[in-house]
Amino acid sequence: MNSYWQDLASSSNGYYEEDDFAAAAYRLVAEQVIYHADLKSRKAFGIIEQYERHITKVLAPLGIAVGVDRQLMFAYAIPQHPSPTSATVPQTLFALVLRGLYEEGMRAGEIADESGEIICDFIELQEKYRLMTGRELPPKGELESLIRTARRWGIVRRLEATDSHLADLHVDSEDGGIAIRPAIRVILGESTLQQLALWGTSGSATASSADDNHSDQTDQDTANEAP
Structure with a gap:
């Protein structure tokens, strides 16, 4: 393998070194997504x-497919034979909601800039999470953990003070918000949207059942109180 990287380094006329190629390949496998928008990732x-x-x-040969989106400027590596996921239910639900939010933002033309990110503050995230899953958004500590996991998957990042170019988007939450990143459409494909729809239906059914049970109990209480 070293000789392969050496040949590529030689073909670059000294612009890249052997270790640069090895590091780029390793990062792609480890991080799954490499964004040109991230300053520390531009060389890779x-x-x-x-x-x-x-x-x-x-x-x-490792069973990993590589792709590059030259319009939105990111590279990705997808295992062709993925092992069973170790993601928890909260992690899975959170990722599904992010995928749904990204599609909504795309349809509404809410792309932040040429990076293809969709911006979402925590007020909107809380509302959409409840609508899509029938559950409440996890509390702050757990939510931050979910965001960190999603960031490792390459599908989201926290907004930072350096995102001054996003000021005109009027993010309402004092805590800032998140940027849902475009590779989410690659990492979580169309089947993910179908799964989200199932979760939404299940959540609605659960909520409806709870309402019915509450209504039945109210009727029974009323009957018991009747003379």
Whole structure:
């Protein structure tokens, strides 16, 4: 493998070194998504974008498919034979909601900039989470943990003070908000939207059942109180 990276480094006329290629390939596998918008990732993205065919050749025997979205400027690695997920139910639900929010934002033309991100504050997130799942958004500590996990998956990031170019989006929450990243459409495909629809139906049914039970109990209480 070292000789392969050496050959690529030589073909770059000294622009990249052997370790640059190895590091880019490792990061792609470890992080799953590499965004050009992230300053510390631009070198790795540049290598993967320019040498996509070569990186693909290296990772294919490992059962990993490589792709580059040159419009939204991100590279991704998808296992072709994924192992059973170890994601918890809250992590899965949170990811499903993020996927649904991204689709809603795309349809409404709410893309923040050329990075393809959809911005969401915590007030909207709380409302949409309840509507999509029939459950309340987890409390702050658990929510922050879910955001960190989703960030490791490459599908979300926390808004930061440096996001001054997003000021005109009027994020209402004092805690800022999140940016749902475009690779979520690759990481969580169409089947994810179907799963979200099932969760929504289940949540609505649960809520409806709870309302019916409450109504039945109220009727019974009224009957017991009748003379």
